[in-house]
Amino acid sequence: MRSVRARAALGATVVVALALIGAGLSVLLVLRADLTDQAGLQAEVVAREVAGQLALGVPYDRLEMRDEEDHPVQVTDEDGRVVAVSKDLQAISGTGTDRVTPIPSPAFGASGGRDDDNAGDDGGDDDDRRAAPGRGEVDSDEADFDNGTATVDGETADYRFASLKATTPAGATLTVHAGAPLAAEQEAVGTVRGAMLIGLPVLLLVVAGVTWLVTRRALRPVEGIRREMAAITASEDLSRRVPEPGSRDEIARLARTTNETLTALEASVERQRRFVADASHELRSPIASLRTQLEVGAAHPELLDVPGAVADTVRLQALAADLLLLARLDAGERPGLAVVDLGALFREEVSQRTGDRIAVRVSVPDPGRFEVAGSRAQLARVIGNLLDNAERHARSTVTVSVRAAERGAVVVAVSDDGAGVPPKERERIFERFVRLDEARTRDEGGAGLGLAIARDVAVRHGGRLTVDGAREGGARFELWLPGAR
Template identity: 60%
Template sequence: MRRLFGSVRARATLAATLVVAVALLAAGAAVLLSLRSNLIDQAGTQAERAARNVAADLSGGTPYTGLELDDDDEPVQVVDAHGRLVAATEHLENISGTGVTEVKPRSPAGGTGGTGATKGTGATGDSGDAGDSDDDTTGDDTTGDDAAGDDRSALEPGEIADDVRLTAGSATIDGKPADYRFAAVEVEVPDKGTLTVYAGASLDPEQSAVDTAQTVMLVGFPLLLGVVATVTWLVTRRALRPVEGIRAEMAAITASQDLARRVPVPDTHDEVARLARTTNETLAALETSVERQRRFVADASHELRSPIASLRTQLEVAAAHPELLDLDGAVEDTVRLQHLAADLLLLARLDAGERPQNTRFDLAAVVQEQAAGRTDVTVDAEGVEVAGSRGQVERLLANLLDNAQRHARSRVAVAVRRDGRQAVVEVADDGDGVPAGDRERIFERFVRLDEARARDDGGAGLGLAIARDVAARHGGTLTVRDAAAGGALFELRLPVA
């Protein structure tokens, strides 16, 4: 299980499925709530329509017993201003949610109502005649009292109220219980006062529709999630196939140690293709670095072999013939070996990424120190501060001055100035200069131009390489161009502190 969910493919599939599942649940809940609300509103509208139809009949003078209350088997109650039930749906067994729990109309004298000639059930006192005394008892005797003591109704005779009250409740008709949405509408009836009509609309269709939608969601959502998971799994597999190819090739390169090999680059323009190209660039840089290191080791071994062999020969000759000991030559070889070892050590530290110190010092003062004691070297220095390793910068300047003196015919000129946010050091000689095609090659390690190949004159070919590496480590540059006097001009630029 851990191995399965340890893959990007499995995690992407799981994440996509979870996101879709959450979205579906939220959308499903919203749909169900919206559907239920709309259906309840429809039931309320239906109940209001039924209540207004009954109110219109009452407003038109229809007696209680003449009301059509059983056409749709929906519960209807008509209540007078005193809260007495004066008409109701036939076969209504119980009801709640209207505020009136009675199901049989009461006569004005308090008895139960009988069954009228029509489908509704009304109070027996309502005969529909204008001069009926029982009718007066039910309606007219209370109308005046209502008008005098109850300000809740300001309706004109025969007027139906615009307002409607909606409530939820239940009712049982002919032994069938159900939930209903009730609407209450008031109507002012001449000779009867203010009557309230309660009509209900069944919520069974609403519940049925919600149950159907919920069933569809319960069946459809898992199927949809399965489709999402399958599609995500297949799409992710196809998208990650190039990554597996890159991984396999990198494993083969590691096993074979052949840095000349490259990973396959897909024909797409997405992140995987950029990853493949970056990986190949890294492999190329690594191959160059390894090849450079091998060449460096070979060149260093070659450069070390000569002074060591010379020194050994002199010591062996001196051991056999002390009078032939060339002490000056032995010291010279030893010093040369010491300098070479120091150069190699500094290059190794630079290659290892050693960061220079952040010491502030005057570059002009360092130039003056390095030029002191050297013949035919003139200095024109302007004070400017830089930051970094003073020792490494001293070594850089010493190498530039050594190189200039080695190739100069008569003099070397050094200038120090400030150029914006950079400190500039120019070292110029009046020698033969550097050919344009060799101006970058001379900064490579162990490179000596043909005219300076002699070890006694040209050194090991590490001075300029060290100088450029030190400049780069300090955020600067070192370049060469033709000098005004016809020789070479080395320009060093370092950031001002």
């Protein structure tokens, strides 16, 4: 079942079905128990009436039994012999014996009369549970109950029987079994069960249909998103966007997130295309120059410009290294976790730049205290790029300072006394292959990747790289990195 609507409808139907079946069974059990208890109470009332008469010494054949058709009665003695039954009782079960023919008891005559002198004493309250002089006793304990059947006047039905013990004035112990019909209980339970069997399938069909329609309506925007995404994939047009529903639910957030993803993907693809185009353009120039020099040298060896060919090769090598580093950064390469002392690293980088046009002044107040975690090679690349940029634009001074910041962070500032960076261009210079006009006049070999690489490495180390105006009048680049601790 691949349809979400079908699975949702089936799941809701199953849950509702289980809930209704459980509730229906509970209702039937409670209803049956309640009606059975009511029948048992009626049977107990009849049993106590007959037992009260026996306790007063009423003969068996003179016992008064109300509603004999609805309340069959059977009286047995201590030996289980039947001594009295209600009128028209033809068969019985559930009382301990199925006999319905009375057998005379030793304590009474064949006619049921009393043999002792107290037979005529019928005074007193029938509800008195204790034996008074000249009368028997009715058991005060709760009656015993059981289900059975009885045939009265040719009709067989189910009954709830109550069994109660009574003692006659002569001392004989008798058991009265009185029944109450269970027809009302069976009819009520059958009616409720029939209504449930008819209503349950109808209700489940309604639940399934409503769930199907509601789910279909809820998932309609999802189908629109899917169709639009399929169209975008087929056309490769990343400028298209999926429709956003006006609701504020999860589907609307899904559409919004999908459009944000498409926007990021479009920007990434565009940046990648621009990167490839710019890289091809930047590589073409040194390769063409190198090829020209080699072709001239092959035709006229005396005209071969070896220093120029070497310079073009070095420039080509540096550009290839920059492109490779950018590709690795774009691929998500994470920096290492080595501990690097930025103060010592700056001193080391500056000491190797002996042939630079402008000397670099380094101010590191406390060597050894400016430790950060990351890749030593990538951080050295950032330092080199910042120093190269400062020396290209400085007139006479390049200053480097390292200081500690809050929470153990390290801040490095590289300043020059050049023309500086206009405020509106301060973010643009960190884009790839971006070179301001002044930069082109001062550096014909720059590809516009140094600052982009520096900022990317800084961000991947958990820091940031910004540019502002310097006190000397030029640019001040500030690198912030979290401390190693």
